[in-house]
Amino acid sequence: MSNNNNDKPITATKFMKEFHRYQKGSISRRQFLGVTGLGTAMAVMATAMPALLPRTAFAGELGDRLVFSTWPNYHDQANVDQFTKATGVNVHINAFGSNEEMLAKLQAGGTGWDVFVPTNYTIEEYVKLDLIQELDLSKLPNYDAGSNDPKFAGPATVNGKVYAVPKNWGTTGFIVNSKKITSGPKSWKDFFDVTMNAGSGHTILHDYQLTTIGAALCALGHSFNSIDAKELAAAEALLIESKPHLFAITSDYQPGMRSGDGWMSICWNGDATQLKRDIPEMEYVVATDGGEIWTDFYCIPKGAPHLEAAYAFINNFQDPAVQVSDAQVHGYAPTDARALALQPKSLSTDPILHPAAELMSGLEFGAAQTLTDPIRAEVMASFKSA
């Protein structure tokens, strides 16, 4: 291993330096917590001890609580805290690593969720299964349908009714620690080649059927969304062949990449921005042989216990200024033209947020049938148990 500082745990001086930067306001609280590792510790402690949640005296008609299910590293905690301060609603956050996991929870019932964040390809199925509510747009004055590109916002409308409002859009490619892997992989084919050769033991795949099976399918020259039994069997064989060379199978891959154990991982572009911010040698690659382009949405499940708080929460995050400040932390681009116009140059010219058009031409939106396809489900499960 090299002798650079990234391989060592944080030192006392570095900790104090980061702490002073935080005090001066030159880094956000979230960055401070992320860099020092205190964030993870606190997140784990807070959910284990709900009694420690601050109690607000002015809990109004919105209630004092909201259960929000989303993805890892997808929010600026400062904005969530700001919402709590303004409304008295404490936000309890659950992080999930796949849409299938969210669907399983909702199908089993009794989740107690108020707001959750599904991806484009799942919404139609949620409507069919009667698991999400039609949204009352009069309660979301900050949402402007006209300023959202229909390419991204389209899946929110099913049978002429609006069930969701967009959160962010992004791409699924891979991240490479260019100090450890110098061959510059460009495609999913390269990704699996490197995994089974020079990078053996250091690759992370998602614990998520869509992206992991999709990556293998692309590497074999098939569609990211294939549900063809033969193509899926080939993808399963490739995944199982690569399994002994993996570092981990997890959708929460930032810790593994930050610790230096992981050299390469399937990656959402916002995570790439977050990783590169702290570790410059992290390079994000939109694969030349395909991959995913996606939109995530805010949805309200049927029977959400804190409905008014849910609307207030979604409305708060539709505010263009809040969208921009969130994007500056999590690194995912808004779909809202009002927010795009507001974003600083550092975001609007960042190729990780806004890849070149020719790179995006090969990307596919996830297809609805992949969510419930029994073969894809079993391919993923048997790859993991192999």
Added chain:
Amino acid sequence: MKEQSKSNRWLTAVLLTPTGLWFAFMLVLPLIVILVFSFGERAPVGGYAGGFTLEHYANLGARLKAFTNTLTYAPVGTLLSLLVAYPLAYYLAIKVNRRYKLILLVLVIVPFWTSLLIRTYAWIYILGGKGLPSILDWIGFEGVRLINTPGAVLMGIVYGYLPLMVFPIYVSLEKLNKSYLEASSDLGASPYKTFMQVTLPLSMPGVATGCMLVFILLMGEFLIPAFLGGGKVFFIGNALVDLFLQSRNWPFGSAISITLVVIMLITVSLYMRMTMRNSKTGVDESLM
């Protein structure tokens, strides 16, 4: 007298009712549901749809690796826990100064006050690249990988289950009449012989209880392999989490659960028969 025994019986029935109801609703009923599910079909969108089929039992081979992994790691993990716990329990029960005994016992319990999830999460950082390996790197052992290996999973198991093994053994050693040990050495037995022929047989009930507790819980473990094995060391518990919470194949998951229950019933009853016979002969030898 007669009156009283009648009211006693009535009282017993009243006192047992909550337990009985609890067992019926929390144990028997769910087991029946799982049994019924295991013969059903996977609904097109996942979950359970009625029907009767044996295909899920026929398909158990698809999770063979999970079964063999669990049936290897559980006994090995139990044995390792025993090897680590016995000396500790022995020290606490027999060797340590009375004044420190309580403090040391509390120290064994204290970690239990924090959730296993959090403690296991801490190990991710200790075993990860910036933890122990970076110290090893510094003293000259380069590129050592600890996290996401079978060794890390076994270490997590021993760490997580140690108190469950220590306490039963501690209790049986604590009850041991120390004059037996004196008698043994008075009669010329070496410390080794005393341990093998007096101490160990008399502590067998504690060993058996501890092993049983750890083994049974390990058969259903999923957290430690998922966190410290990076999802690469796959137990039956992980297969179940996957089938219920990701691929939503409830019938197949139910069939695996029922199979696991049957395997447990067989191994545990074999184990009990074995240890009961052993401890009986042990007691006979040491007391006769």
